[in-house]
Amino acid sequence: MESLVVPIFVLDARCRVVVWNRACERLTGVPANEVLGSSDAWRSFYKHPRPTLADLVVQGRTAELSALYDDHQRLCDDEGNLSAQSWCDMPRAGRRRYLAVDVSPIHSEDGTLVAVVETLRDMTAEKQAQIALEQLATRDGLTGLANRRCFDDTLHAEWQRALRQGQPLSLLMVDVDNFKQYNDAYGHVGGDACLQRIAGAVANEMRANDLVARYGGEEFAVILPNQALKGAAIVAERIRCRVEQLRLPNLGVGNQCVTVSIGAATVLAAPDTDPAGLIATADAALYRAKHMGRNRIGLTLDAAPAAAAGL
Numbered sequence: 001m002e003s004l005v006v007p008i009f010v011l012d013a014r015c016r017v018v019v020w021n022r023a024c025e026r027l028t029g030v031p032a033n034e035v036l037g038s039s040d041a042w043r044s045f046y047k048h049p050r051p052t053l054a055d056l057v058v059q060g061r062t063a064e065l066s067a068l069y070d071d072h073q074r075l076c077d078d079e080g081n082l083s084a085q086s087w088c089d090m091p092r093a094g095r096r097r098y099l100a101v102d103v104s105p106i107h108s109e110d111g112t113l114v115a116v117v118e119t120l121r122d123m124t125a126e127k128q129a130q131i132a133l134e135q136l137a138t139r140d141g142l143t144g145l146a147n148r149r150c151f152d153d154t155l156h157a158e159w160q161r162a163l164r165q166g167q168p169l170s171l172l173m174v175d176v177d178n179f180k181q182y183n184d185a186y187g188h189v190g191g192d193a194c195l196q197r198i199a200g201a202v203a204n205e206m207r208a209n210d211l212v213a214r215y216g217g218e219e220f221a222v223i224l225p226n227q228a229l230k231g232a233a234i235v236a237e238r239i240r241c242r243v244e245q246l247r248l249p250n251l252g253v254g255n256q257c258v259t260v261s262i263g264a265a266t267v268l269a270a271p272d273t274d275p276a277g278l279i280a281t282a283d284a285a286l287y288r289a290k291h292m293g294r295n296r297i298g299l300t301l302d303a304a305p306a307a308a309a310g311l
């Protein structure tokens, strides 16, 4: 076990470390003589007290697996072997690592647990690649906001939730004013930088449950779950002000600064309606805001959904 290339440690039936091989020393940065005999294996992996997978098995606390690991499974041989994955702080190695760990209990002939062997695999590179792929699939490359696909999926999910819970759902469509002129004055690269500043300003106004996405081109969409039209209008006004306060000059339009127009709509989801209707209502409100001179908020004029949302 000592010279195996796979990092391994073993706990006895009182959670004391009885084996800590060289590969485990290399992975954790903790020499064997510091941990052998102690019940502190966790310190090599985590900043704050919590059991290792081997501790959980020794202590019969496997009910806590879901709370402590991103993912876990019982291996199919059904001899009590478990596998789990999570991020570990690795305080002594000085770098966070994503570890996949397997544990195998060892029993005496009479069935008494005598030790638990834990093997570790460093899956950091694979996990980072997976996160990067997920980012690519859901993020807009220019602004880092959620992309259109993520917006569509989230709106659908929030719609279903609003339907189940009978709560209002609001949507803002945010469109940069006179952006063609901006591009003409500053070039496409300048236009891109402007979109990034606006994306940052919009994202700053959001709460944890809201989603801000790049809907396309110079248009952003904001999903506000469980938000009535009055609240949506307040958020919209904050976004409008925030962008105005960036004071990004738009030389293409005289002395004006870059501004946005926003269409806001709210519905109470019902089985005979769909998210496309909410988008259309917010789009119509945006169109009115543009028509009335830009740099303003358009609220839904659709009496039916407004009334249904208790507004």
Ligand SMILES: Nc1nc2c(ncn2[C@@H]2O[C@H](COP(=O)(O)OP(=O)(O)OP(=O)(O)O)[C@@H](O)[C@H]2O)c(=O)[nH]1
Binding pocket: 142, 175, 176, 177, 178, 179, 180, 181, 183, 187, 188, 189, 190, 191, 192, 195, 216, 217, 218, 290, 294
């Ligand atoms: N730089 C840059 N420009 C973009 C991008 N996507 C769309 N645009 C530009 O955004 C401009 C949108 O122009 P219009 O649809 O006429 O809208 P507008 O000039 O903002 O006018 P209003 O919306 O009526 O205020 C076009 O010139 C597009 O080329 C992008 O990713 N980067």
